Amino acid sequence: MKKKDLVALxxxxxxxxxxxxxxxAKGQIGIPEQPIKAIGYAVFALGCLLFVYSLxxxxxxxxxxxxxVSEKLVTGGPYRVVRHPIYLAMxxxxxxxxxxxxxxxxxxxTIVAFFPSAVYRARLEEAALxxxxxxxxxxxxxxxxxxxxxxx
Numbered sequence: 001m002k003k004k005d006l007v008a009l010x011x012x013x014x015x016x017x018x019x020x021x022x023x024x025a026k027g028q029i030g031i032p033e034q035p036i037k038a039i040g041y042a043v044f045a046l047g048c049l050l051f052v053y054s055l056x057x058x059x060x061x062x063x064x065x066x067x068x069v070s071e072k073l074v075t076g077g078p079y080r081v082v083r084h085p086i087y088l089a090m091x092x093x094x095x096x097x098x099x100x101x102x103x104x105x106x107x108x109x110t111i112v113a114f115f116p117s118a119v120y121r122a123r124l125e126e127a128a129l130x131x132x133x134x135x136x137x138x139x140x141x142x143x144x145x146x147x148x149x150x151x152x
Contacts, residue, residue, distance in 0.1 A: 007117070007121050019097065019106070022106025024105075026106075029103070041097075044097050050085060050088065051086060068125070073133045082145045082147055084146065090118065122147060
């Protein structure tokens with residue numbers, strides 16, 4: 001198995017583990033269920049909307065590959081602000097579900113396993129994008145945030 005395929009698999013499995021852990025270990029945090037459940041689910045829905053919105057801009061370029069499949073660099077919509085809005089959306093979905101279910105284990109796996117795997121995968125994607133798009137990529141990279149707007 002190629003390194004890039006292993007990274008993609010690790011990323012998918014860490015996300016699945018965080019979601020399963022959130023559901024399996026719900027109610028671990030000793031705080032009242034409401035309003036935290038409603039807030040968590042509302043933020044989860046916003047993450048889902050960001051995911052779909054990002055996909056609308058990627059269209060057929062979203063193939064799950066680390067290497068770019070598009071002949072055009074996508075820089076519109078949510079990509080104007082962050083270079084990896086899909087990973088941001090996935091992080092928001094995993095974390096908000098864990099918070100809404102009051103699961104320490106889900107929160108921990110999201111922060112310790114899922115997010116670092118997304119960052120590593122995004123770094124590999126950025127190297128591939130730099131190879132493919134050269135100067136156009138550098139200009140885009142210098143004017144956008146990595147995953148978290150205005151922070152990272």
